[in-house]
Amino acid sequence: MARLSDPVTLLKGVGPTKAKQFAALNIYTLGDLICHFPRGYEDRTRLIPIEKLEADTPSCFRAMVMNTPRTAHIRKGLDLTRVQVADHSARLTLTFFNNKFAAEQLQYGKEYIFYGALSGDFSGYSMTNPVFEAMDSQPVTTRRVLPIYPLTSGLSNAAMLKAIRQAMAVCDTPPEILPESVRREFGILDAGRAYAAIHEPSSMAEAELAKKRLIFEEFFVFSAGLSLIRASRAEKRIPAYHTVELNAFYDALPFPLTGAQKRAIGEITQDVSSGFPMNRLIQGDVGSGKTMVAAAAAYLAVKNGQQVALMAPTEILAEQHQQSLSKLFSPLGIRTVLLTGSMTAKQKREVREQLSLGQADIAIGTHALLSDTTQFANLGLVIADEQHRFGVSQRAKLSGKGNDPHLLVMSATPIPRTLALLMYGDLEVSIIDELPPGRKSVDTFLVGESYRARINAFIRKQVQEGHQCFVVCPAVEENEDLGIKAATVWADTLQQTVFPDLRVMLIHGQMKGSEKEAAMAAFAQGQADVLVATTVIEVGVDVPNATLMVIEDADRFGLSQLHQLRGRVGRGGHQSYCILTTHNRNTETVSRLKALCKTTDGFKIAEEDLKMRGPGDFFGSRQSGLPTFRVANLSMDLQTLKDAQQASAQWIDTEGTSDTPEAIALRERIGVLFQRTEGTMN
Ligand code: ADP
Ligand code: MG
Numbered sequence: 304m305a306r307l308s309d310p311v312t313l314l315k316g317v318g319p320t321k322a323k324q325f326a327a328l329n330i331y332t333l334g335d336l337i338c339h340f341p342r343g344y345e346d347r348t349r350l351i352p353i354e355k356l357e358a359d360t361p362s363c364f365r366a367m368v369m370n371t372p373r374t375a376h377i378r379k380g381l382d383l384t385r386v387q388v389a390d391h392s393a394r395l396t397l398t399f400f401n402n403k404f405a406a407e408q409l410q411y412g413k414e415y416i417f418y419g420a421l422s423g424d425f426s427g428y429s430m431t432n433p434v435f436e437a438m439d440s441q442p443v444t445t446r447r448v449l450p451i452y453p454l455t456s457g458l459s460n461a462a463m464l465k466a467i468r469q470a471m472a473v474c475d476t477p478p479e480i481l482p483e484s485v486r487r488e489f490g491i492l493d494a495g496r497a498y499a500a501i502h503e504p505s506s507m508a509e510a511e512l513a514k515k516r517l518i519f520e521e522f523f524v525f526s527a528g529l530s531l532i533r534a535s536r537a538e539k540r541i542p543a544y545h546t547v548e549l550n551a552f553y554d555a556l557p558f559p560l561t562g563a564q565k566r567a568i569g570e571i572t573q574d575v576s577s578g579f580p581m582n583r584l585i586q587g588d589v590g591s592g593k594t595m596v597a598a599a600a601a602y603l604a605v606k607n608g609q610q611v612a613l614m615a616p617t618e619i620l621a622e623q624h625q626q627s628l629s630k631l632f633s634p635l636g637i638r639t640v641l642l643t644g645s646m647t648a649k650q651k652r653e654v655r656e657q658l659s660l661g662q663a664d665i666a667i668g669t670h671a672l673l674s675d676t677t678q679f680a681n682l683g684l685v686i687a688d689e690q691h692r693f694g695v696s697q698r699a700k701l702s703g704k705g706n707d708p709h710l711l712v713m714s715a716t717p718i719p720r721t722l723a724l725l726m727y728g729d730l731e732v733s734i735i736d737e738l739p740p741g742r743k744s745v746d747t748f749l750v751g752e753s754y755r756a757r758i759n760a761f762i763r764k765q766v767q768e769g770h771q772c773f774v775v776c777p778a779v780e781e782n783e784d785l786g787i788k789a790a791t792v793w794a795d796t797l798q799q800t801v802f803p804d805l806r807v808m809l810i811h812g813q814m815k816g817s818e819k820e821a822a823m824a825a826f827a828q829g830q831a832d833v834l835v836a837t838t839v840i841e842v843g844v845d846v847p848n849a850t851l852m853v854i855e856d857a858d859r860f861g862l863s864q865l866h867q868l869r870g871r872v873g874r875g876g877h878q879s880y881c882i883l884t885t886h887n888r889n890t891e892t893v894s895r896l897k898a899l900c901k902t903t904d905g906f907k908i909a910e911e912d913l914k915m916r917g918p919g920d921f922f923g924s925r926q927s928g929l930p931t932f933r934v935a936n937l938s939m940d941l942q943t944l945k946d947a948q949q950a951s952a953q954w955i956d957t958e959g960t961s962d963t964p965e966a967i968a969l970r971e972r973i974g975v976l977f978q979r980t981e982g983t984m985n
């Protein structure tokens with residue numbers, strides 16, 4: 304028996320060339336091969352009489368060869384083989400191009416199983432290049448459900464199939480990790496059967512069952528892992544904070560806090576007074592005032608003699624935080640410093656020295672803040688603003704760092720509860736569900752192309768009143784997907800033809816990080832009237848003077864994403880607007896977009912998005928904090944997700960530390976998953 308960790312080159316027919324092709328698919332070991340799951344299936348189990356074959360629908364049929372195949376040499380490089388076949392119902396002519404194999408193998412008077420699609424023309428039906436197998440052969444390409452694998456150039460589906468079949472024959476499938484009780488409760492295949500059936504299902508239904516099992520397994524492992532991280536943190540004891548009088552802090556604020564902000568601060572206060580490291584997510588819509596909640600947490604830490612690291616996703620956001628927080632804190636005798644990559648070496652050295660000597664209390668920067676070169680005298684609280692780039696394993700790593708600092712993560716992306724459990728199962732959650740008073744909601748409209756002149760006039764009007772506008776496009780450059788607006792082209796059009804007298808600027812994801820930041824900073828400083836952008840502005844800088852956002856081809860975005868984008872305006876005191884344009888007249892699309900015009904509740908919108916588009920969007924590339932799911936990505940099944948979560952929570956409670964073979968194998972898998980996640984995130 305071979306082992307799952309053995310290299311693929313162990314297999315017959317897999318030499319250096321094949322190995323390289325497999326490597327392109329991240330397949331190195333037999334285990335990788337066995338975990339290379341089909342992206343779909345073709346049902347080739349049913350045999351159909353020739354008479355019943357339908358044009359353009361590939362099917363299997365059993366037929367006898369009625370003559371000796373005749374090959375005609377049409378021209379150089381083109382040989383044509385024709386053969387007549389028949390079953391009890393009808394006759395059919397098969398045509399093969401350059402197929403020596405068919406010409407030699409098909410024998411007069413013998414029966415074969417064919418698989419192909421009928422094509423019809425005026426002279427009747429025929430079939431081109433069907434695959435075929437002799438009746439007495441082992442079914443490989445016919446008489447079965449054929450798995451279709453993700454492939455790479457040079458590697459055929461048949462070769463992949465053969466390699467996987469070999470691997471399955473020479474080694475055991477990955478061990479069972481789901482407890483029997485769970486499998487029984489949720490009607491789930493055991494591991495051995497699931498792996499066999501995902502690659503060689505006896506029916507489409509069995510393939511579905513196998514897929515369900517593997518999806519369940521992935522979710523189960525992931526949520527169990529989160530629960531374990533959480534449980535292991537709960538064992539860590541640290542000194543509880545002493546009570547801090549917050550009045551001085553409140554008095555320093557330019558406004559009274561909202562009830563929701565106070566509630567979140569209350570929850571944080573409890574966490575830090577508990578004697579355990581805090582792990583809390585603050586979720587609140589853009590503009591709900593999360594920064595001040597973070598500031599309160601920082602105040603508690605500093606008043607307890609500890610330092611704080613505040614990480615922002617971009618340098619410019621870090622600078623913005625530094626400005627507002629130093630203004631707030633310096634009168635209170637609290638020293639904030641900025642540490643970013645674009646500072647000079649000398650500046651950085653000075654700041655690092657202050658931090659290591661404890662001469663600065665709050666360090667604001669990007670993720671580089673937590674690199675090994677930055678030493679803190681006494682780091683007690685880490686705040687991550689916009690959590691997406693601060694994933695599970697970074698969080699896990701943090702708790703192992705130094706003396707278990709408290710962690711506060713802030714997110715402006717409302718995520719439905721089920722998904723939140725999956726993404727932040729290791730965190731407690733506070734929700735800020737109230738906007739500061741006087742905030743006007745962003746008036747949102749959905750219009751078609753016939754409104755173009757009015758949109759342009761409206762942009763001009765906003766600019767004339769001294770305000771700025773965002774115009775968001777779904778693509779950076781023009782591509783095959785004609786008809787959708789590309790930021791580069793549209794910026795050009797707006798500047799050259801529509802608003803030659805205004806200042807139009809461009810920002811998109813293909814620009815260098817520093818270029819993007821410079822463009823964003825320039826716009827924030829009022830150096831342009833109109834900023835044409837892609838979704839890069841989603842997580843971004845406060846531009847209170849921006850009062851209008853036009854989102855082109857809005858149907859190209861998810862609702863949550865649109866909501867997120869819309870949050871870029873309405874940040875000052877002025878009435879703000881969002882105009883969604885679309886060419887799409889599909890009623891479902893229109894009603895989806897109209898929902899956005901009616902509500903500003905991010906959670907409601909997220910739920911709607913989940914219902915309409917499934918969880919895929921929430922797991923998009925933006926959410927880099929999540930591991931890549933192998934099967935789960937392919938078909939996100941919400942019910943399976945919920946079941947797996949429930950089951951894993953139960954398992955942790957009852958069997959989390961047990962020594963059954965399943966429990967041991969599961970803990971091993973969890974370890975591997977979180978290691979791998981880490982690798983893809985750094
Ligand atoms: P978030 O980070 O949640 O998107 P911010 O913390 O940046 O929101 O706050 C958005 C704006 O609202 C800031 O200009 C901030 O000063 C202001 N703000 C925050 N809390 C209040 C409040 N309670 N009352 C009035 N304005 C507030
Ligand atoms: Mg913020």
